[in-house]
Amino acid sequence: MIILGIETSCDETGLALYDSEKGIIGHVLNSQFKLHSKYGGVVPELASRDHTIKIIPLLDELLSKFNFDIKDIHLVAFTNGPGLMGPLLTGSAFAKTIAWTLGVRSIEINHLEAHIFSAMMTEPKLKPPFISLLVSGGHTFLSVIEEYDEYKIIGKTLDDSAGEVFDKIARQLGLGYPGGPEISKSATETNTTPFTFPRPMINSGDYNFSFSGLKTHVKNIIDKTKLTDKTVSQISHDFENAILDVLISKTLRAAKEFNIKNIVIVGGVSANKKLRSRFQNEKESASNVFFPDMQFSTDNGAMIAYLGWIKSKSNKTENLNINPQPSLNIN
Numbered sequence: 001m002i003i004l005g006i007e008t009s010c011d012e013t014g015l016a017l018y019d020s021e022k023g024i025i026g027h028v029l030n031s032q033f034k035l036h037s038k039y040g041g042v043v044p045e046l047a048s049r050d051h052t053i054k055i056i057p058l059l060d061e062l063l064s065k066f067n068f069d070i071k072d073i074h075l076v077a078f079t080n081g082p083g084l085m086g087p088l089l090t091g092s093a094f095a096k097t098i099a100w101t102l103g104v105r106s107i108e109i110n111h112l113e114a115h116i117f118s119a120m121m122t123e124p125k126l127k128p129p130f131i132s133l134l135v136s137g138g139h140t141f142l143s144v145i146e147e148y149d150e151y152k153i154i155g156k157t158l159d160d161s162a163g164e165v166f167d168k169i170a171r172q173l174g175l176g177y178p179g180g181p182e183i184s185k186s187a188t189e190t191n192t193t194p195f196t197f198p199r200p201m202i203n204s205g206d207y208n209f210s211f212s213g214l215k216t217h218v219k220n221i222i223d224k225t226k227l228t229d230k231t232v233s234q235i236s237h238d239f240e241n242a243i244l245d246v247l248i249s250k251t252l253r254a255a256k257e258f259n260i261k262n263i264v265i266v267g268g269v270s271a272n273k274k275l276r277s278r279f280q281n282e283k284e285s286a287s288n289v290f291f292p293d294m295q296f297s298t299d300n301g302a303m304i305a306y307l308g309w310i311k312s313k314s315n316k317t318e319n320l321n322i323n324p325q326p327s328l329n330i331n
């Protein structure tokens with residue numbers, strides 16, 4: 001079965017073809033970061049318009065680049081939430097039009113669920129149960145994934161997501177958008193730092209997170225500091241470590257307490273190289289830590305196509321709606 005995946009929840013237009021027997025055929029992506037960078041965050045109306053302009057040329061590019069005939073698509077999977085209303089509407093209208101024209105089924109996909117299973121696309125050995133840390137621009141939560149449709153959220157951020165705080169502090173430091181990769185790059189420019197920021201809730205005993213206090217604390221320090229290349233990288237260095245310390249400590253503790261061997265880190269922040277290497281170095285020797293292929297950490301159409309394939313095996317009936325704020329348990 002060949003699945004076309006369509007992702008338009010925020011500022012990335014992602015399209016992909018997935019072959020249930022051979023894996024990913026190919027994917028194409030248009031990231032709008034340049035469009036939004038001068039605002040330091042995503043402007044919803046600009047995002048919707050750009051998805052509308054780019055989506056048809058991107059489908060043409062996908063088909064021609066991978067030499068694929070549109071008539072060979074058997075299923076169209078699209079993100080129906082969570083995300084921004086306008087971008088979601090663009091993707092769902094496009095997906096349903098293609099499905100209707102081809103006479104095939106369309107299937108709505110929860111974006112968070114697609115991130116959670118994204119590591120499995122390139123790790124065929126990986127199966128539930130596993131501990132999942134989802135760290136993106138919109139969400140930060142820890143869950144126990146018992147089965148494909150059986151989740152238990154054990155902790156989540158009480159305020160800002162980790163990605164959002166990376167983006168906001170990068171803006172304060174005069175770095176670009178998205179902030180995660182910028183902070184990370186700046187942090188590698190020094191090995192020492194005089195700054196020591198709080199590690200919020202690291203010893204709270206539960207699995208919840210809170211990053212908004214850290215954001216305010218770092219902002220106050222930035223306001224009192226003369227920003228030079230050196231001080232920006234020193235601030236970035238401890239700020240990145242503060243977030244990573246909390247994420248790593250809580251995730252490894254969850255794996256130990258729930259006695260689950262496999263740990264899967266997904267979402268945009270999982271592209272962070274230091275997070276990847278620290279997880280591998282700090283995990284218990286009996287644990288395995290998995291990440292999506294680097295290109296599938298941030299938003300993409302391949303994870304939507306892949307979950308479309310998994311979901312197509314159930315008899316769930318589709319509805320024609322989008323839902324900008326669905327819960328994780330959409331079934």
Ligand code: KG4
Pocket residue numbers: 010135136137138139162163164166167178179180181184267268269270271272273297298299
């Ligand atoms: O999953 P994603 O592409 O979109 C959402 O679903 O939100 O995540 C985007 C977030 C942004 O906040 C971005 O700053 C962060 O992922 N991010 C990173 C890195 N690459 C992207 N954060 C830290 N380090 C990175 N290398």
Ligand code: ZN
Pocket residue numbers: 111115136137267268298299
């Ligand atoms: Zn995402």
